[in-house]
Amino acid sequence: MYIHQHTCISPQQTNGLIQLEEISISADGKLLAKEPVLEGVPPAMLRRMSKAVRMGIGTGLPLLKNNVADGIIIGTANGGMEDCIIFLNQIVDYEEGLLAPAAFVQSTPNAIAGQLSLITKNRGYNATHVHNGLAFENALLDAQMLISGHSHKSYLVGGVDEISSYNYNIDCLAGWYSKIKTNKHLYTDKTPATIAGEGAAMFIVNGSPVNALAQIKAVSLFHSTDPGTVVGRFKDFIAEWAPVADNTIFLSGENGDLRQTPLYESCEEVFGSAIPVARFKHVTGEYPTASSFALWLACYALKEQNLPPHFYKNEHNLSQVDRIIIYNQYQGMQHSFIFVTQ
């Protein structure tokens, strides 16, 4: 499966003019996405959209305007959770009486793919995957299966998630997020928990290598809480798909949570010091579909043939980037490997 175009909205300057040299600093343990002005969206539609939907439209619409897509496939763990809570509170406040429709309509996870379809009149395949920390990877697998049967077809594939106050508070209480951590010292602050993030990244994919930005060679996903299983699966993945380590970056989803760092480090050790390790959660924060940003960053690195220094964990002498291996996990349970090449 080949990636032909991509867009990204994140807490950094990744939409329009991309600037990754200097990064925005988190506040109160959160990295909030920078939203662009949305053009081509009717004002009445826009004012009803939750942030997740706006980010999805902001990334998906430019790609659908420039490409003919046979379908829209979105991965989102929570969709517009903020609006979902508004709707649920209304049910309680008004004793299950007369309920306004907008918050409900916008809060369903498939509102993103649905709105993209409505705005662009794209009546093709339309699916939303909601497998929490593996939602985006499942969207990729869906596209891969569709393309394996019809290589001439193109699809918009993306991952989107917003920080909702409700989920954020629950995750803070559960110890996943810290309100005092910052992205400035994310990897050196050796404590549990990480910072929250949000964003959207979308891709036009099809089976044609002509003028492609990158190829997704393999996607592997699984559930496990056993570190030994994770490393074993990683070794198998590398042996099958990426036995050559030349000009390769290992893009790690390390998030500064002391409890999860060993998972990433044990995968790094599979390579020894053979390939450089890059990290990205200090620019995005943690969220269930952060791997979509990782894929976007992999495409960026392949195009630019490097990444700004702050992404690298150690010094390196990489002068050419041909392959990127992404490992990301969510809350110590959901793991994925993605292998991307030129």
Next chain:
Amino acid sequence: MEKDALKQQVKEQIVKFLNLNTVSPADIKDDEPLFGEGLGLDSIDSIELIVMLSREYGINIQDPKEGRKILTSINTMADYIEQHRTK
């Protein structure tokens, strides 16, 4: 409640309920159409306004034709609320 105060309250509620980020209550004229021209509201907004009338004033609109007349402008809404409110 004075009629002008009621109109001001309705304008504030419309801005809040319909999430009109770029409109302030002062921008809404008493006699301008709420739908189509003027404020440019649409059919989903009309449902939101009917819900708003029920929640805030205890007014239940059953007949869609009647609803269309009531929701014509701030003036028509304020007149109807004044006569039919139950809270």
